[in-house]
Amino acid sequence: MSDDNANPARVAIVTGAAQGIGEAIALRFARDGFNLTLVDLPEKQEQLDAVVKAVEALGRRATAVFGDASLEADVVKYVEKTVQQFGGVDVMVANAGIFSYKPILELSVEEFDNVMGVNARSLMLAIKHAGRQMVKQGRGGRIIGKKPE
Numbered sequence: 001m002s003d004d005n006a007n008p009a010r011v012a013i014v015t016g017a018a019q020g021i022g023e024a025i026a027l028r029f030a031r032d033g034f035n036l037t038l039v040d041l042p043e044k045q046e047q048l049d050a051v052v053k054a055v056e057a058l059g060r061r062a063t064a065v066f067g068d069a070s071l072e073a074d075v076v077k078y079v080e081k082t083v084q085q086f087g088g089v090d091v092m093v094a095n096a097g098i099f100s101y102k103p104i105l106e107l108s109v110e111e112f113d114n115v116m117g118v119n120a121r122s123l124m125l126a127i128k129h130a131g132r133q134m135v136k137q138g139r140g141g142r143i144i145g146k147k148p149e
Helices: 020-031 042-057 072-086 109-137
Strands: 011-015 035-040 062-066 091-094 142-145
Touching (some): 011 020, 011 072, 020 035, 020 042, 035 072, 042 062, 062 072, 072 109, 091 109, 109 142
Parallel strands (some): 011 035, 011 091, 091 142
C-alpha cells in the first residue's frame, strides 16, 4: 500500500508494543502495509525504539509514544499524536496487559487496582478515544482488545 493521497497507508495504534505479543502484532501490521503508533511505558524506551526500527526496516513509518495506557490523558495524547503524524486512526489494538502472580490472599488492593487499571480501564479508554476519532473520520475502523493473561 503506498503513502500517496489516492491510496494512503492505513494506520494502527498498538499498546504494549515494546515486546512479546505487542511487538509481534506491530510487525504483522507493518508487513500488512500499516503505519504505526507504538505505545509503551517510558522505562521500555530502548525496546520500543528497536520495534520502531524493525517496522521502518519493513518499509513502513512508525512513531513511539511513551505513556500509560490506563491513564486517560496518556490515551488522549497517543491518539492525538497519531492523528497529527498520520492523519487518522484505522485500527486500535489495546494490547497492554499485566498479571499478578500473587495468590489473592496476598494481593493488596493497590496491586489489584493496578491490574484492573491496565487490563480493564485501558481497554475502555482505547475504545472511547480511538472510537471517537474513528467516528469523527467517518470511515469506520477496528478496535481490538487483548484478553488479559
